[in-house]
Amino acid sequence: MNDNGGKALIIGGEAALRRMLVGLCGELGLSARGAATRDEAGEELRRQYQDLIILCDGVR
Amino acid sequence: MIRGMDLDSCILIAAPAREGRAIVQCLKSGAYDTILTPVRRRWAEIVIARAMERRMYYAGSRLMERYRRMAFHDTLTGLHNHRYFQQQLDLGVRAAIRYGYPLTVMLIDLDDFKEYNDRHGHLEGDRALRAVGRLLGGSIRAQDTVARYGGEEFGLILPHTRKIAARHIAVRLCDAVEKLRCLHDRRRPAGPLTVSIGVATYPHDGEAPEALLGRADRALYAAKRAGKNRVRG
Numbered sequence: 001m002n003d004n005g006g007k008a009l010i011i012g013g014e015a016a017l018r019r020m021l022v023g024l025c026g027e028l029g030l031s032a033r034g035a036a037t038r039d040e041a042g043e044e045l046r047r048q049y050q051d052l053i054i055l056c057d058g059v060r
Numbered sequence: 061m062i063r064g065m066d067l068d069s070c071i072l073i074a075a076p077a078r079e080g081r082a083i084v085q086c087l088k089s090g091a092y093d094t095i096l097t098p099v100r101r102r103w104a105e106i107v108i109a110r111a112m113e114r115r116m117y118y119a120g121s122r123l124m125e126r127y128r129r130m131a132f133h134d135t136l137t138g139l140h141n142h143r144y145f146q147q148q149l150d151l152g153v154r155a156a157i158r159y160g161y162p163l164t165v166m167l168i169d170l171d172d173f174k175e176y177n178d179r180h181g182h183l184e185g186d187r188a189l190r191a192v193g194r195l196l197g198g199s200i201r202a203q204d205t206v207a208r209y210g211g212e213e214f215g216l217i218l219p220h221t222r223k224i225a226a227r228h229i230a231v232r233l234c235d236a237v238e239k240l241r242c243l244h245d246r247r248r249p250a251g252p253l254t255v256s257i258g259v260a261t262y263p264h265d266g267e268a269p270e271a272l273l274g275r276a277d278r279a280l281y282a283a284k285r286a287g288k289n290r291v292r293g
Contacts, residue, residue, distance in 0.1 A: 006116075017097065051112065053069045
């Protein structure tokens with residue numbers, strides 16, 4: 001079902017965790033990008049990659 | 061961190077289980093689900109797949125809502141359209157017959173609108189239609205229906221409204237349109253835009269939607285013939 005061209009943005013957390021989640025999303029057919037912080041992701045990226053957002057360390 | 065995120069997006073949290081209380085807080089704030097860290101691939105795949113299913117479902121629902129709105133609304137005025145008016149009239153007359161209360165239909169037509177358009181241009185004409193639509197929409201009760209019936213014509217359905225009360229309402233609407241300030245323009249002294257209104261009431265003027273519409277239409281033309289900016293029926 002996930003070869004739908006959806007876009008995922010992974011923000012925060014350790015680089016290794018982000019890489020792992022980007023890879024996982026890619027395997028599920030999503031186009032995924034990672035960013036260390038919300039600022040780094042920027043407005044434009046957040047707008048483009050808005051189907052799915054994974055907040056790592058988002059609870060802090 | 062979840063604050064300020066676009067809640068149209070599907071948001072997942074990736075966090076260790078020891079952050080339980082904070083995770084619950086995020087879920088309450090709009091996050092959809094949690095991927096516990098360290099990540100178990102199979103479980104994370106399921107969470108992401110479910111999140112995307114949900115995202116697609118909501119995107120589909122929004123699309124349906126947009127189509128539904130397009131099917132029953134007039135894009136220029138934002139009021140309901142002819143199709144919705146007919147549907148509501150059928151339902152309204154059936155309810156009036158069943159529960160034995162009066163129901164009034166009004167057809168409201170802008171006077172000399174073609175001349176208004178020719179003189180002021182179609183953009184001004186559209187502005188006038190929107191202004192009258194706003195006025196009508198703001199003048200009705202929750203149980204009433206107002207729609208753009210077509211062209212420069214609007215329709216009103218007023219349940220529980222007898223003929224005498226309906227005529228008073230129609231006269232008030234005529235006055236209110238004539239006083240609409242946005243349609244007065246000193247540079248173009250063509251006089252204010254006015255409306256003529258035809259009124260028909262169940263059961264007095266007919267017992268079927270078509271009969272009531274026919275009666276309101278004839279009353280509207282009687283108002284035009286009698287000099288416009290008035291109510292008949």
